[in-house]
Amino acid sequence: MQIQYSLEQLLAFQYVAEDLSFKKAAERLHLTPTALSHRIKKLELALELKLFERRTRKIILTAEGEFLLKHVQAGFVQIQQAIDHLQAHKQRLFTITTIPTYATEWLIPYLPDLQRLYPEVMFRVHASYDVVNMHTGQYDLAIRYGMGGYQDLRSSLLAKDEYIAVCHPFLLKEPVKWDAVPLIHFSWGDEYCPKRINWQKWYQQQDLHIDSSQRQVFYNEEGHAIRAVLAGQGVALLSKVAVAHYLKNGSLVQVSPLGLEALDYYFVSLLNVDKLTLDIEAWCREKLLKTLDR
Structure with a gap:
């Protein structure tokens, strides 16, 4: 079935019928009275019904208009309820x-x-x-x-946060030899972390030196360094926040109480x-x- 009328026309009809005034209804709809009158006329032509009787100083609803008003009001209430329901349940x-x-x-x-x-x-x-x-x-x-x-x-x-030295538990079966333990490096880069966080700084604070023969691997992504240390490939300086749950469940252990100050x-x-x-x-x-x- 092809619909010959629009929601705008039905809303215009409802407002005019409720106010029995083209002027008041036009103000509610932000239309000129002429534009509103034209909209009502198009609706009456589409329905082939006379909805209002226009008298000298007032308008009244016809019987058809009164019947239509009751159902249009109920229809708009149902539409609003449906929209409210969808809005309340949308993700x-x-x-x-x-x-x-x-x-x-x-x-x-x-x-x-x-x-x-x-x-x-x-x-x-x-x-x-x-x-x-x-x-x-x-x-x-x-x-x-x-x-x-x-x-x-x-x-x-x-x-x-702070950066701490961590490793897989099996690497601690014997005391750590800091001049021989494999080191896993991770570097943020100065553009992301202005505080210097690296093994050189950690060793200096412990008055130790990295031996030139030590096995070392360098990563630019902290997640890769975490995977490497979980695999038991060496000791890494990692964010305490990032590895907190591994420390809690025993997958990793903190090798030394000394940490490096970091960002938060x-x-x-x-x-x-x-x-x-x-x-x-x-x-x-x-x-x-x-x-x-x-």
Whole structure:
């Protein structure tokens, strides 16, 4: 069946019928009275019915108009109820941007828990070391490694961090010989971490020296260094936050109490933060701090 009338025409009819005034209805619809009158005329022509009787100083509904008004009002109520229902049950997209290590070691393993808590939310994880523009609206929450104090943004501390020497437990069957142990290197690069975090600095603080004959492997991605140390390939300087759950479950052990000062993990969001963002921050902080307080 081909429909010859539009929702705009029916809404115009409803407003005129409720107010019994073209002028008042036109103001509600932000139309001129002439444009509104033309819209009603097109509806009457499409229906082949007279909906109003136009008298000298007023208009009244015809019997057909009264019948139609009752059903048009009910129809618009049903449409609004359907839209309200869909809006209430649609999934919200929530995007978290963070550095690759945090995404791999924390967000991905625990994301199913977060999804169970918020089934109405569809999560997207964006992993990159690059600085992102939070004002574009593409990201709801950033978890960054830095010093805080981000301009025109809200930031709060997630966790303080340090870099510690870790290895697979079987490498500690005998005391570590620091002039012979295989070293796994990981370097952020100065553009990401202005604090110098490397084995040379760690050895100097212990008044030790790296022997030229020591086996060494260099990685530019912390996740690769974590995989290497889990495979028992040597000792690595890694973020305590990144490897916290491996230390807790015994997959890795801390070789020395000495750590190197590093940057810290911060939540970053727009200033007008909403409740969902605050709740997700609280969830992330609780998960992480429980593991760090092992």
